[in-house]
Amino acid sequence: MSQYQRIGLGFVFLWFMGGGIGHFVMTDFFVNIMPPQLPLHYEAVYISGVFEILGALGLLIPATRRWAGYGLIALTICVTPANVHMWMNPELYPEFPEWALTARLVIQALLLACIAWSTRPVESTTDSQPAVA
Template sequence: MPGGFPTTNALASLRGTWSGFITWVFCSFSFGFFCGGIGHFVVSEFFLSITPPYVPWPLAVVYVSGVLEILGAIGILLPQARQLAGNCLILLTLAVTPANIHMSLNPELYPFATEWQLNLRLVIQVLLLVCIWWSTRDRRWV
């Protein structure tokens, strides 16, 4: 009905579009965390190079965080585990924040990145936390 309230079919179509978007978000986050987790094993030297010197057992920390990212990626795809996976990924993201702060405060130790790129990592990390939270909450209307 032009100029009036949406019809039931229009609302159903909108709900379907929203549901498709949410599914895309879940799959994108899952893929990103899965690839990141695999990266901890494939290019562990890189992750070791950005681990602050005060972290004990750095290689073990790199491997454990990789496993946790992979498990979180799988959990995001399972509706019954999604919120728990999101909570765990938020905790993991917070746990690696000191490494990103260390990189930002010591740019001379990381010649592969510019200072603004290192600072941008912190901004991206905050956005990532918000996105993880938003995308893994229970949505009865989706």
């Protein structure tokens, strides 16, 4: 794993560990950004918070890192409706400038790329060298 991948992995860990804890500390914020048509707001916030923390912890163990990455990618996609809802309804979130709501969607796409890149399996240099007879 390159130094840059380690930095990316550290960023992803901090993002999801912090976000997961945030789901329990700032629950009402996360409930308020959910689209109203989705059910079980509080339950969904708590469940996603648990999975963010579990995913972050899974990143720390090389044997589970790839699967944790897959899970965090899926989770990030699942929370997309909340980000889209905020972007489409900026009047409901006057504390955020509209450019920040747009930036959230861009950051989410970059986050997905960072998760995929930093959790990919490390290729062994001996596997890529041709066999000598």
